[in-house]
Amino acid sequence: MDEQHRGSRARRSGTRHVPYEETYVDGRRWDVEYWTTGQLEQVLEKISEEQFADDRGAWRTLSHHEVALLERLPYAAAADDGAWLARTRARLDAGAHRSVLVARCLRNADGSVEDAAGQLAAGDVDSAVIAARLAFHHAVDGLQASLGQFGSLWPKWRARRMRLVESAILPYDRYWALETMRTYDPEDPGAYVREIISLCRQISLEVEL
Incomplete structure (x- = not known):
């Protein structure tokens, strides 16, 4: 597919900066975010059962982009063999997602x-x-x-x-x-x-x- 436009920048979230690209392919816009394993770990820690049970739990500080990540993960499609995504979803289910x-x-x-x-x-x-x-x-x-x-x-x-x-x-x-x-x-x-x-x-x- 022919790429028509690409732009790069970083989104600020509770997990510091999340680099992303805005790309147009065949007239359709794609937003590509690059989350590190460490950043994902920080988000998952915020939604543990312990944090949710705390009146001042870290889940209350979730940023817009962290919430977007948590809402997307259940629908995500793996680009590899899917093992990592399966483990991550298991952690979501075991926590307070x-x-x-x-x-x-x-x-x-x-x-x-x-x-x-x-x-x-x-x-x-x-x-x-x-x-x-x-x-x-x-x-x-x-x-x-x-x-x-x-x-x-x-x-x-x-x-x-x-x-x-x-x-x-x-x-x-x-x-x-x-x-x-x-x-x-x-x-x-x-x-x-x-x-x-x-x-x-x-x-x-x-x-x-």
């Missing part, structure tokens, strides 16, 4: 729920609608992660992931109705906000970490 990703989403959802409730009480209904939608997306990502579908940093695949999970808390038809704001009434936007708040709280209570 799923719990960490779920907890991050639900923590963000709870924060946005508080914002929406406060804005609604203050009469700032428009802002409450926006905060409620943020809460909804975080809560849905947390629900999906609890069921093994990771990708909170890639909302463009959220609907597809929702089709892959079976959730009694949020069946796909209800998810899609809320996602497309089908139940939103311009004459009573507060009703939509309250519905979202109630659903997010239910997800936070029922999803297992």
